[in-house]
Amino acid sequence: MKAAPFEYARAASIAEACELLAHHGDAAKLIAGGQSLVPMMAMRLVRPAWLIDINEIAALKFISLEKDAARTGACARQCVVERDDALAARVPLLRQALAWVGHVQTRNRGTLGGSLAHADPAAELPLAAQVLGARMVLRSAAGARTLEAGDFFAGPMASAARADECLEEIHWPVWPERRTGSAFTEISVRHGDFAMVAAAAQVALDGDGRCVRATFGLGGVGTTPLAFPEIAARLIGTRLDEAEVQDAASSAAEASEPGSDLHASAEYRRHLAGVLTARALRGAYKNAHEKAKAAS
Amino acid sequence: MSETLHPISVEVNGSRRAGQVPARLSLVDWLRDELRLIGTHVGCEHGICGACSVMLDGEPVRSCLMFAVQAHGRRVTTVEGLSRPDGSMSVLQDSFCETHGLQCGYCTPGMLIAAQALLDANARPTEAQIRDAIGGNLCRCTGYQQIVEAVQLAAERMKGPKTP
Numbered sequence: 001m002k003a004a005p006f007e008y009a010r011a012a013s014i015a016e017a018c019e020l021l022a023h024h025g026d027a028a029k030l031i032a033g034g035q036s037l038v039p040m041m042a043m044r045l046v047r048p049a050w051l052i053d054i055n056e057i058a059a060l061k062f063i064s065l066e067k068d069a070a071r072t073g074a075c076a077r078q079c080v081v082e083r084d085d086a087l088a089a090r091v092p093l094l095r096q097a098l099a100w101v102g103h104v105q106t107r108n109r110g111t112l113g114g115s116l117a118h119a120d121p122a123a124e125l126p127l128a129a130q131v132l133g134a135r136m137v138l139r140s141a142a143g144a145r146t147l148e149a150g151d152f153f154a155g156p157m158a159s160a161a162r163a164d165e166c167l168e169e170i171h172w173p174v175w176p177e178r179r180t181g182s183a184f185t186e187i188s189v190r191h192g193d194f195a196m197v198a199a200a201a202q203v204a205l206d207g208d209g210r211c212v213r214a215t216f217g218l219g220g221v222g223t224t225p226l227a228f229p230e231i232a233a234r235l236i237g238t239r240l241d242e243a244e245v246q247d248a249a250s251s252a253a254e255a256s257e258p259g260s261d262l263h264a265s266a267e268y269r270r271h272l273a274g275v276l277t278a279r280a281l282r283g284a285y286k287n288a289h290e291k292a293k294a295a296s
Numbered sequence: 297m298s299e300t301l302h303p304i305s306v307e308v309n310g311s312r313r314a315g316q317v318p319a320r321l322s323l324v325d326w327l328r329d330e331l332r333l334i335g336t337h338v339g340c341e342h343g344i345c346g347a348c349s350v351m352l353d354g355e356p357v358r359s360c361l362m363f364a365v366q367a368h369g370r371r372v373t374t375v376e377g378l379s380r381p382d383g384s385m386s387v388l389q390d391s392f393c394e395t396h397g398l399q400c401g402y403c404t405p406g407m408l409i410a411a412q413a414l415l416d417a418n419a420r421p422t423e424a425q426i427r428d429a430i431g432g433n434l435c436r437c438t439g440y441q442q443i444v445e446a447v448q449l450a451a452e453r454m455k456g457p458k459t460p
Contacts, residue, residue, distance in 0.1 A: 038361040055366065
C-alpha cells in the first residue's frame with residue numbers, strides 16, 4: 001500500500017456523486033480512470049480523506065453526435081473515444097491528440113474528463129479542448145454551469161471547478177466547413193511520455209484553398225494550454241504559405257511562457273514552440289487539402 | 297484508527313475470489329499478497345513501468361493504478377491465467393523462451409499480458425503495432441528486439457490449426 005488511508009464511496013449516479021461532494025467538500029476527491037490521481041496518491045502529493053469513485057456511472061460514458069457539437073460524457077474512456085470512427089470524422093483533432101496520450105494500458109482506464117480535470121498544462125487532451133474551444137459542463141447539487149475551455153483551465157493542475165462540482169460532459173465544436181483539416185504533434189523523450197512541447201492546429205479552407213477559419217495552440221509552454229486566436233486570425237484569407245506559417249510560429253513562440261526543468265530549458269521549449277507550431281499548421285493545411293480531394 | 301474494510305468479489309483467472317480490502321490496497325498488492333499470485337510484478341508503483349499489467353475484462357491495464365476495491369465484479373487475468381489449463385506454457389510464452397525475449401524476467405509478466413492482449417485483438421500485427429502495444433512496458437535487458445521477435449513468432453504459430 002502506497003497511498004495514505006482514505007474512505008471510499010462508489011457513486012451510482014451523478015446525483016449521488018454531487019451529494020457526496022456537497023457533503024465532504026474539500027476533503028473529497030473524485031476518481032475516474034485514476035491514471036494521474038493514483039500516482040499522485042502513491043507519492044502522497046495528494047491525500048484525500050474521501051475518494052468518490054465515478055467509474056461505474058453509466059450516464060457519464062456517452063458519446064453523442066449532434067449537428068454543431070459532439071458531446072462526450074466525462075467518464076468516456078480514452079480507448080473508447082479513440083476507436084469511435086463517427087466521432088473522429090466530426091472532431092478529428094480528438095483522435096489525433098489521443099494517439100499521443102500515454103499507452104494502451106493507461107488509455108484503457110483513463111477518461112476524457114479525468115485528463116481535462118487534472119489540467120496538466122503539457123497534456124494532450126487539455127490542449128485539444130483549448131484549441132477547439134470545448135465547453136465543460138460542471139454539475140453540483142445546486143445545478144449545472146458551462147465553462148469555456150479558456151475559463152476552465154485555471155493554472156497548472158488546476159481547473160475552475162469548485163470543490164462541490166463534478167465535470168459531467170464536454171461539448172466539442174464540430175466545424176461545418178467541408179475542407180477542414182487538423183494536426184497534432186509533440187516532442188517528448190519517448191512516445192507516450194509527457195510532452196516537452198505539444199502543438200495542435202485546425203484550419204478550414206474555401207474552394208480556392210484560402211483559409212476561412214483557423215485555430216492553433218501550444219501545450220507545455222505556460223501554466224495552462226495556450227491558444228492564440230489573434231495570431232490565428234492573421235491566417236484568414238491566406239493559403240498558409242511558408243512566410244505566413246513562419247510568422248505565426250515565431251509570434252506564438254514569442255507569446256509563449258515556457259519554464260525550465262530537468263527535461264528542457266525555457267529557451268529550448270521556446271524553440272520547439274515555433275518549430276511545432278509550424279508543423280501543426282502545415283499538417284492541418286495538408287490534411288484539409290487531402291480531405292477535400294478525398295471528398296471530391 | 298482501523299481502516300474500513302470493503303468486501304469484494306472478483307473473477308481471477310476464471311475463479312471467483314472474494315476478499316475484504318482496505319480502500320487503499322492496490323489491485324496488484326491484493327493479487328500478490330492476498331491471493332499469492334506472485335507472477336504479476338510490482339515495479340514502479342506509479343504507472344510508468346508496466347510490470348504490473350493485468351487484463352481487466354480482457355483489456356490490459358496497470359494494476360498498480362487501480363485499487364482492489366475497484367475490481368469488484370470485474371474479470372481479471374494475470375500472467376498465471378495465460379498458460380494452458382495443464383499448466384504448460386502458452387504459444388506466446390514458448391516464443392519468449394525461444395527468441396530470448398527475457399533475461400532477468402522482471403518485465404516479462406507485463407510484456408506477456410500486453411502482447412497477449414494485442415494478439416487477442418489482432419492476430420497479424422505489424423512490427424509497428426507490436427512496438428506500440430508494448431510501448432508502455434519498460435525492459436532494461438533485452439533492448440526490446442527479441443521481445444518483438446517473440447510476438448511475431450507467436451503470431452506466426454497461432455495462425456495455424458493448432459489451438460493456442
